[in-house]
Amino acid sequence: MQLTRAADYAVRMMIQLATLPPGTRTNRAALAASCEIPEPFVGKILQSLSRAGLISSHRGVHGGFVLSEATDAVSILHIVEAVEGPTLLNICIKPGDTCNRKFWCPAHPVWLEAQQAMTAVLRRATLASLAASSKQGGSSWTSL
């Protein structure tokens, strides 16, 4: 029940992009260095973020990667799910015939409620709030 390295790295990279002046393009090597991520890993994560529409890439001398959306429209949950797919704390939460016990199993509603509690926090944490917190030293983020 642990976040993948790729999702953690994706969040780092998106916060880094969000702290730059709007429209600033940055490249793979710069992201790898500032986010402390192995460069080959950066390319794969950029692909996932791009596919999800969270960043766009531009070619050329002044090319690079840039956020596609306003920072207050993107949450940590968006970023995590762009990399990991839909959050499923347990397989029974996935719609459809994923577990034949889900309609009577007393644990099923617990998994569902636990997932909702976790994703609510990740949904409230926008890139805008985290980038602001980053500029202030990283300690001021709160969902309250």
Place this chain on the structure above:
Amino acid sequence: MQLTRAADYAVRMMIQLATLPPGTRTNRAALAASCEIPEPFVGKILQSLSRAGLISSHRGVHGGFVLSEATDAVSILHIVEAVEGPTLLNICIKPGDTCNRKFWCPAHPVWLEAQQAMTAVLRRATLASLAASSKQGGSSWTSL
């Protein structure tokens, strides 16, 4: 960010044990059948639950497995952590030198809050409440 199969199976088995009259012993084959778990898997999970002190085993003709604790003293979180170890939504939550960014990274407090929200739900869900819900048909569990 998904529960392991072993933890899901452990929760099924503990609920099954909790629905039996107090002190009733049951064996591996019966647990495998009632919980729909492959029998070799059952043995490994019983070892984890036993090591964590959640069940005890008794040898002999009338031997078998039995809960060690009162059902209202055992939560879903206890069971999950008996199998998976301490819950760590991200590696930075682990105490110590697990990520050199944790003291200023704006995502760190978000991971911590998300984990706390999730584990609070799992901690409130006791075996007693789930076993009662199971006897009533599985739909009455609520942490409210």
